[in-house]
Amino acid sequence: MSLIQLNGIGKTFYVAERPPGLLGALQGIFVRQRKAITALADISFSIDAGELVGYIGPNGAGKSTTVKIMSGILVPDSGTCIVAGRVPWQERVAHVAEIGVVFGQRSQLWWDVPVLDSFQLLRDIYRVSPTDFRRRLADLADILDLGQLLHTPVRQLSLGQRMRCELAAAMLHNPRILFLDEPSIGLDAVSKLALRSFLKALNQEQGVTMILTTHDMADIETLCQRVMVIGHGRLLYDGKLAGLKQQYAPERRIRATLASPCQLSELPGADSITISGNELVVDFQPAKIAPQTIIAALTAACPVSDLVVESISVDEMIARMYRDLSL
């Protein structure tokens, strides 16, 4: 039995629409136009305990709606959702005691008081015993390097510092499940790395099950074995990142530095060749032609001083996929 199970989840929002301007506002009093927006059409997936799943899709695809349904904030129009044996919105209190939620764009800390005060209130809210609290806080402060931050008011923290505190706040009550909604948004490189290594350790050492929504493909690449792609309220892909690459980024790119100028318009098996200055780029598909064959042909035709073979970046791959699926 999986830890999280969604079956045919659908959710439609109704937004009041009115023509712009003063006349439109007056008209809106008498005639209410409601426009239906399907956030989720038919979402089904199941996640086992201990998985770390990346949940991606363009803005407005329905990621946050799914997270809100799984955390019990929203009730879906159709379908079933079972998390840790419970229907989230039917047993809200018991359910939320077992999950942690981090919203990258919102804070769960009290703005004007030192972080430690917030943590102590969370301890009381979640009924964490003083001994457990001390131990967990010491652990988290150690891993996330909170040290001095604990005595600083939240409003004085940088975004990166605050996110570290948010993670600690979400983990104080030792939840089995952690939902992360764009936790890396706006973070600098150092904070992003710290975030990733923390999540990885939490998942591997304590077996915390995580669902991570993000627009940063490096998050996905370093953390998630499994990726779910959502678009137009439907699940478009669910599987390994490698499988997604095979489907949407099968080609390789040779980036060569030329020792001296060289004219080359065609190579057998190459999809495209572009030369700009002393850089030469060749795209090809390993499925059609073996890399050594095309490299041999290239070095025979041109004087090459340096050469790398790379795959399409995950960002580009995702952009390509969104385009393909017209998202």
Next chain:
Amino acid sequence: MNEFSLYFRYLRLNFLGGLQYQGWPLQMVGVFFTAIIDPIAVLILFSRFGAVGSWTADRVMLVYGLALTSFGFAELFSRGFDTFPWQIRTGAFDRILLRPRSTFLQVLGLRFQLNRLARVVSGLCLVGWSLVVQGVSLSFWHILQLLFALAGGYLVYTGVFVIASAIAFWTIEAVDWIYIFTNGSYQVAKVPPEFLPPWLRRTFTFFMPMLVCSYWPAAVVCGWGVSPLLGWLPLPAGVAFLGLALAAWRLAIRQYASTGS
């Protein structure tokens, strides 16, 4: 930790947060002055024209003082609901739903500002002054009735905040007119009830029982010729009104769960 002590932990945190800002003693002075200046207009009118019928300034101020104190207590201890309509769009309620505690308690503890104590202090001063000037001798039961009047009034005003918050789940635009029932209603307490238009008097008696919690207990305690039984009504009226408000609140939460923010 039970819900009640948790509520005070919330208040403590908000209180400490407020102290972080330098201006809080000034704010306190500010609110205090507004509350003092507020009745002065009425007092000046009375000193110019004398009593209106049997209504002297000190009588009016007793009714007004009771309403003002109740409203002050509600602002002090239920400020979370008072400010909630303006917080809902920021996703504050999502966060509340994510915590394994009563939503009512959490909203109640969203905000606490000590400067709201000022209205309570000035209200109590008015009540005390009025009772002394009128030379009312209070029995134990009268004191109890006055305390119940304040408690009932507190529940009524909290109920108004709760209803405003419930409405805010649907639309924030329609929330402003709720001021008629908060600031508006205790201003109405400055006018002797018999001079109020009947519909207004009925509204504040039967719909929102503000006069039940201010005029009636005042009349009973001072012996203005109403049935002594009316003096016991504020608490049940307050409980009933808050109960109604909570029903609306529950309805609104159900609606929120199906629409989101």
